[in-house]
Amino acid sequence: MPVPAVRWANQHGPTVQKLYQYAMCFCANDRVVKRIILPHAVRVYELFKSRVDLWWKSDRGRPHAPLFSPEQALQLGILKALKYADRAQCHDPAWPVIRYLAALVDESLWKGPRFLAVAIGSLLYGAKPRSVALLSQNFGPESSLVYGDVGSVKASVHGQLRKTVRGLIMYDERGAPRTVRVAKAPGDVVSQLLELMIPWGTPHSGSPANHREYLMRGTGGGSWHVATAHLWLDQGNCFKRAQHHWGLVGEFDHWNLPIPLNPQFEPNPIWVRKPPPPPPSKLQLMSLISRHESLGCPPCR
8 A cells, every 4th residue: 555545544543444334335245345445445545645745836835725635535536446346246236326326426526516517417317408507506616517518528427437337337329328217216226325425524505595605614624616516416405405496396306327238237226225334443454455555456547
């Protein structure tokens, strides 16, 4: 494991154990989580740390708010590392939709609020561009996604999906995921998974009318756009209130779910979030991760 990641993990043992439990929510395979997902998650943290150092130097030592807190960067590292578990999880009927949503959230969050707005509002919901732009403009300062931007951002997200979700879902001749329209229901598989991906440390918004004030204080240690992600992902609370507040009832009531490549799998599988098992000790996790890193694992892309 890279030295900065080792140093940080040794100082934050409970977070390492929390990461293990978080990964087990998506992949209930103890061996895969310990030997594949966690090592890649800390590599993402190392990339995050190097970017923060680069920003610091470019600002000539002036304080610079990072995109994410270290905990949030490791959380996103788990989502990014799920792709390395595809072979082990190919038997799981829910794995295609888990991977699809993880890729949408992870890739979009690193790029910014405009990309997340299109990933959730346009690709996943299939809402009209004007409705997606309206929510984006009211969800955050300077996240301003205008109507004309939706098409180009959508094409960029499609391109990234083709790279990260291969061999699991079908694509059409244009390279876009083939999807089916499914009615949204309280507590369905998509809502559960999106809420599981809410950045750690970001609180609920009190009122849709005060979103801008909320974004200035609800960052959980990262930048304001991390708080924007909470508004998009918290389907049963913040997003639902915003939808009603801005008069968009009926616009976001269906999901566009990808069609799995395996014909035996359903696009809308039954999936219930289970309580994760007790985590191993910090020393056990650090030993396993360090041993795997010493053998070398493919670099995160």
